[in-house]
Structure formats: C-alpha cells, structure tokens
Amino acid sequence: MTSSIASFADWMKQVQSTMEEALGASLPSDATVPARLHEAMRYAVLNGGKRVRPLLVFAAGDLFDADAASLQRAAAALEMIHAYSLVHDDMPCMDDDALRRGKPTVHVKYDEATALLVGDALQSQAFVVLSEGVAEGEGQATRRLAMLRLLAQASGSAGMCGGQAIDLASIGLALSLGELEHMHQLKTGALLRASVLLGALAGKTLSDAEIAALDAYSVAIGLAFQVVDDVLDATADSATLGKTAGKDAADNKPTYVSILGLAESKALADKLRDDAHRALMPFGEKARRLREIADLIVQRKA
Amino acid sequence: MTSSIASFADWMKQVQSTMEEALGASLPSDATVPARLHEAMRYAVLNGGKRVRPLLVFAAGDLFDADAASLQRAAAALEMIHAYSLVHDDMPCMDDDALRRGKPTVHVKYDEATALLVGDALQSQAFVVLSEGVAEGEGQATRRLAMLRLLAQASGSAGMCGGQAIDLASIGLALSLGELEHMHQLKTGALLRASVLLGALAGKTLSDAEIAALDAYSVAIGLAFQVVDDVLDATADSATLGKTAGKDAADNKPTYVSILGLAESKALADKLRDDAHRALMPFGEKARRLREIADLIVQRKA
Numbered sequence: 313m314t315s316s317i318a319s320f321a322d323w324m325k326q327v328q329s330t331m332e333e334a335l336g337a338s339l340p341s342d343a344t345v346p347a348r349l350h351e352a353m354r355y356a357v358l359n360g361g362k363r364v365r366p367l368l369v370f371a372a373g374d375l376f377d378a379d380a381a382s383l384q385r386a387a388a389a390l391e392m393i394h395a396y397s398l399v400h401d402d403m404p405c406m407d408d409d410a411l412r413r414g415k416p417t418v419h420v421k422y423d424e425a426t427a428l429l430v431g432d433a434l435q436s437q438a439f440v441v442l443s444e445g446v447a448e449g450e451g452q453a454t455r456r457l458a459m460l461r462l463l464a465q466a467s468g469s470a471g472m473c474g475g476q477a478i479d480l481a482s483i484g485l486a487l488s489l490g491e492l493e494h495m496h497q498l499k500t501g502a503l504l505r506a507s508v509l510l511g512a513l514a515g516k517t518l519s520d521a522e523i524a525a526l527d528a529y530s531v532a533i534g535l536a537f538q539v540v541d542d543v544l545d546a547t548a549d550s551a552t553l554g555k556t557a558g559k560d561a562a563d564n565k566p567t568y569v570s571i572l573g574l575a576e577s578k579a580l581a582d583k584l585r586d587d588a589h590r591a592l593m594p595f596g597e598k599a600r601r602l603r604e605i606a607d608l609i610v611q612r613k614a
Numbered sequence: 615m616t617s618s619i620a621s622f623a624d625w626m627k628q629v630q631s632t633m634e635e636a637l638g639a640s641l642p643s644d645a646t647v648p649a650r651l652h653e654a655m656r657y658a659v660l661n662g663g664k665r666v667r668p669l670l671v672f673a674a675g676d677l678f679d680a681d682a683a684s685l686q687r688a689a690a691a692l693e694m695i696h697a698y699s700l701v702h703d704d705m706p707c708m709d710d711d712a713l714r715r716g717k718p719t720v721h722v723k724y725d726e727a728t729a730l731l732v733g734d735a736l737q738s739q740a741f742v743v744l745s746e747g748v749a750e751g752e753g754q755a756t757r758r759l760a761m762l763r764l765l766a767q768a769s770g771s772a773g774m775c776g777g778q779a780i781d782l783a784s785i786g787l788a789l790s791l792g793e794l795e796h797m798h799q800l801k802t803g804a805l806l807r808a809s810v811l812l813g814a815l816a817g818k819t820l821s822d823a824e825i826a827a828l829d830a831y832s833v834a835i836g837l838a839f840q841v842v843d844d845v846l847d848a849t850a851d852s853a854t855l856g857k858t859a860g861k862d863a864a865d866n867k868p869t870y871v872s873i874l875g876l877a878e879s880k881a882l883a884d885k886l887r888d889d890a891h892r893a894l895m896p897f898g899e900k901a902r903r904l905r906e907i908a909d910l911i912v913q914r915k916a
Contacts, residue, residue, distance in 0.1 A: 340771055396734075406730065457745055458754075460759075469651055
C-alpha cells in the first residue's frame with residue numbers, strides 16, 4: 313500500500329513536470345511581440361496549480377495506451393482553457409479576487425485590459441495547440457476533430473461558461489441541491505469530463521459503453537471536487553489554499569456546506585469516491601491512475 | 615455595369631439573409647438555460663453588421679466551388695469570433711463604448727460580467743460550429759482541421775488578440791506607418807485573411823501559389839478596410855456610423871488620417887483596391903465577388 317501510494321506520487325510529479333515543459337513550449341515566447349501579452353499569458357499558466365486536468369488526461373490515456381505527444385497536446389489545451397477561466401473569473405466584474413495560487417491575479421499584476429486579452433488569447437491558443445501535429449491518415453484527423461469538438465462544447469455556454477453564468481445569477485439565492493449540482497456539473501464538471509474523454513480518445517475511438525462508464529466516473533469526481541472545495545473553503549486558511557478562504561460564505565454563495573452541513577458534506581465526498589471507483593471496474597488494472605486521482609481529489613488538503 | 619452592380623447587391627443581400635438564418639440556428643436558443651447568457655449571445659451576434667467576413671467566405675468559396683454547408687459553418691464561426699471581439703472591445707476596461715451598430719453595447723444592455731461571459735462563450739461556440747458536420751470521405755476531416763487551426767491562429771495572440779494588445783499599448787504614442795500597419799494586420803487583417811482562406815479551403819486543399827495570391831488580396835483589403843475606417847471616423851457622424859465617431863482622435867490613437875492626412879489616406883485606399891484586383895488575376899472570372907468586395911470596402915460610407 314505504501315509503495316503504491318509512493319508510486320502514484322512519483323507518477324504525478326512526472327506528469328506535472330512533463331506538463332510544465334509542454335506548456336512552456338506551447339505558449340508564445342515572452343520575447344515575441346506583443347511581449348507584455350505573452351509574458352502575462354505565461355504568468356497565468358506556468359508555475360501554478362495542481363494540474364488536475366492534465367493528470368486526468370494522462371490517467372485516461374493509460375486505458376487505451378495513447379501516445380504521449382497526443383496526450384500532451386490535449387492536456388496543454390485543457391490547462392489553457394482552465395487558466396483562462398481563472399483569469400477572467402478573478403476580474404473585478406466577476407469574483408474580484410486579488411490572490412490566486414498564492415500570487416497576485418493577472419489583472420492586479422498587469423491591468424484589467426491585459427487580463428481580458430490574456431484570457432481571450434489563451435482560449436484561442438488552446439485550440440491552436442489541439443489542432444496541430446496530427447499524424448498522417450484520415451482516421452487520426454477524424455479523432456482529433458472529435459477531441460476539438462468536445463473541448464469547445466465543454467468550454468462554452470453548454471459547459472464551463474454556462475456554469476459560470478448560472479453561478480453569477482445564483483448569488484444570494486437559496487439553490488436546491490439539484491440546482492447546485494447542475495451548476496457545478498457545468499462550471500467545473502464539464503472540463504473534468506472533457507479531460508477524461510480527451511485522454512481516452514487520444515488512444516482510440518470510444519464505444520458508447522466506454523463513454524458511459526467514463527461519464528459516470530467524471531460526474532462522480534466532478535461533484536467530489538466541488539464538495540471538497542466547499543469543505544476546504546469553510547475550514548482551511550488562505551495561506552494553505554493559496555487563495556482567499558471563506559469567500560463563498562462572505563459572498564453569500566450557496567455551497568454544499570451551507571446546504572448539507574460539514575459532516576454530511578464530508579460523507580458525500582466519500583460516497584462519490586466510491587461511485588467513481590465502481591464506474592471504473594470494466595477497465596480493470598489499466599484504470600489504476602484514474603482510481604488514485606479520485607482518492608487524491610477527496611483526500612486533498614488544499 | 616449597372617446590372618453587374620445590381621447583381622452584386624442582390625448576391626450580398628442573399629448571403630446576409632442566409633447568414634442571419636445560419637447564425638440564428640448555430641447559436642443556443644434563448645429558451646435554453648442559462649437563458650440570459652444565451653439571449654445576450656444572440657443580441658451580440660444577430661441583426662447587426664455588414665457581415666463582411668461571411669461575404670469574404672462565400673466569395674472565396676466561389677473560386678473552387680465549395681459546398682454551401684461548409685461555407686455557412688466557416689462564415690458563422692468567423693462572425694462569432696468577430697462579434698465576441700466587439701463585445702470585449704467595448705467593455706469599460708478596453709474602449710468603454712456605449713453604442714455599437716446603433717444599439718447599446720452588451721455590457722450596457724446587460725452587465726459587465728455577462729459581457730465577459732458572452733465573449734468567452736461566443737469564442738467557444740465558433741469552434742463548436744466549425745468542428746461539427748464533417749462529411750465522410752478522404753480528406754474532409756484533414757481539411758476541416760486545417761480550417762480550425764487557421765481560425766484559432768487568426769484569433770489568438772499571433773492574430774486578433776495580439777493586434778488589440780499592440781493597439782492598447784500604442785495609445786498616445788507616435789507610431790510609424792509600418793508599426794500602424796502591423797497592428798492593423800493583426801487586429802483586423804488576420805480575421806479577414808482567415809475568412810478568405812477558410813472559404814477557399816472549404817472547396818479544396820490549397821497550393822502554395824494559391825495561398826500566396828489570396829494572402830496578397832487579404833493584406834490589401836485588410837489595410838484598405840482600416841484606412842477607410844479611419845477616414846470615416848474622421849469625416850462621418852455617429853448616426854451614420856452606428857457607433858461613436860471621432861473617438862480615435864479623442865483617445866489620441868494614431869490613425870492613417872493623423873499620419874498621412876485625409877487626401878493621401880483616400881488615395882492609399884484606392885491604391886490598395888487596385889492591389890487587391892491585381893492579386894486576383896490568376897483566378898479569372900471566378901474571383902468576381904472577391905473583386906466586388908474590394909470595391910465595396912473602399913467605397914462604403916459607413
């Protein structure tokens with residue numbers, strides 16, 4: 313058990329270091345005009361975050377032995393979409409946050425106009441990266457197109473942006489548990505699901521049964537991720553989190569903790585981890601990393 | 615000559631009306647949750663604009679007899695990227711404009727957070743639309759991937775967003791003519807070039823010579839478009855333009871008129887139209903609509 317946990321930690325470190333390099337190479341150099349925009353794009357993406365989405369991409373890639381180059385592209389694209397959403401989400405007209413990953417947010421370090429353009433350009437760059445480097449053969453191109461379509465759908469108004477719109481509209485409202493789950497399934501769940509599916513799709517075209525199993529896993533870890541976020545927001549301090557703690561309560565935003573209470577929220581997170589494990593059963597030993605990520609999401613302290 | 619001009623006007627009206635329908639069908643319904651976001655996305659895209667980019671897509675599609683469905687997708691994607699850039703560009707932290715196409719801008723009619731999300735979601739939706747509906751058959755998927763890559767590159771920091779960053783950084787500076795042209799080639803030229811290339815690519819894979827000819831045409835009309843914009847900004851009134859006139863001068867932004875003067879700017883626009891016509895010579899009669907668009911860009915009054 314100890315050796316298995318150690319090996320997951322090593323695997324995670326290796327993916328994170330691979331991705332730091334891949335992201336650095338996928339972003340325009342800060343010596344290229346417009347230099348300030350490029351510097352700010354790199355600031356927003358590099359040296360930060362747990363890289364949960366890339367970890368999911370690589371873990372799902374194990375299922376069907378996907379090649380490393382395709383996985384790196386998918387993971388870089390997803391991380392750019394995620395980073396852009398954080399930059400825009402932190403802006404004064406949205407959450408108005410000054411601290412992210414323990415550093416000043418982009419609009420604080422640069423300015424609002426730059427933050428707006430950084431987010432816009434990072435979204436474009438995600439699609440640049442994912443549309444490049446397709447191996448010869450119409451089958452490869454068809455699979456890559458499916459990956460691009462999934463990423464775009466998960467990012468837009470039927471996914472992440474839609475969830476943020478619902479989140480904005482819900483401040484001060486007493487959401488039901490079902491409404492809260494729907495919001496999070498769009499706001500964070502859609503991109504986590506896309507990470508799992510893109511990683512698997514980098515290996516082969518998926519059957520309906522495979523998609524259904526991966527969807528069940530994704531829904532479970534997506535909700536678990538949010539439940540744990542709410543628990544940490546209510547219990548941890550800003551220094552540990554690397555962002556302003558207790559902000560949701562201060563903003564009067566509905567959370568799992570405010571609806572279910574702390575103990576029941578923790579119990580829900582454990583149940584969702586079990587759901588995630590169960591969904592992976594058809595994939596056997598090859599789903600090991602996906603199982604370990606579900607554990608990580610529930611056990612994390614920041 | 616009169617009948618040729620009349621027939622161009624008819625063709626233009628037909629493309630515009632086709633695109634109004636195609637855009638309406640390509641955007642989520644405002645009855646779908648999140649309804650306010652979807653309503654605002656439709657407000658930003660529908661019933662407005664000259665649809666210059668779709669006109670270029672359809673005109674370039676004529677060169678190689680591209681099918682109408684592919685052209686509609688490409689044109690809708692380009693128009694969504696264009697519309698999102700206007701929404702973000704109008705926001706208080708950028709140009710802070712209250713009027714666009716004779717109507718209140720999105721952040722005025724809705725709010726800033728919604729305007730931010732409208733732009734973000736429209737960019738995603740552009741890639742959704744362009745990644746869907748690929749026909750079976752050798753080369754179709756590969757060609758569509760090339761179109762997606764071009765659109766993403768033209769939208770990001772090497773294209774439109776990069777041009778906006780340079781534009782922002784140049785307020786109050788005395789740009790040289792070369793620096794001004796570089797800024798506009800990125801800010802508006804990149805998307806016009808993508809319109810021409812996507813329309814042509816919807817018909818067939820392009821040779822290097824064909825790309826070079828279409829690039830020469832695109833550079834000429836892109837600069838002509840901007841020169842005429844500057845002339846109109848200096849000479850027309852807000853009611854005719856449907857946006858705030860004289861704003862560039864008030865903001866102390868460098869323009870062709872401020873650098874070259876009015877008469878020389880008008881002469882430059884005429885020269886650029888001739889350049890555009892010359893670049894199209896290899897395509898013969900099939901380039902008729904592209905020629906007429908160059909004329910339209912230089913002769914327009916708003």
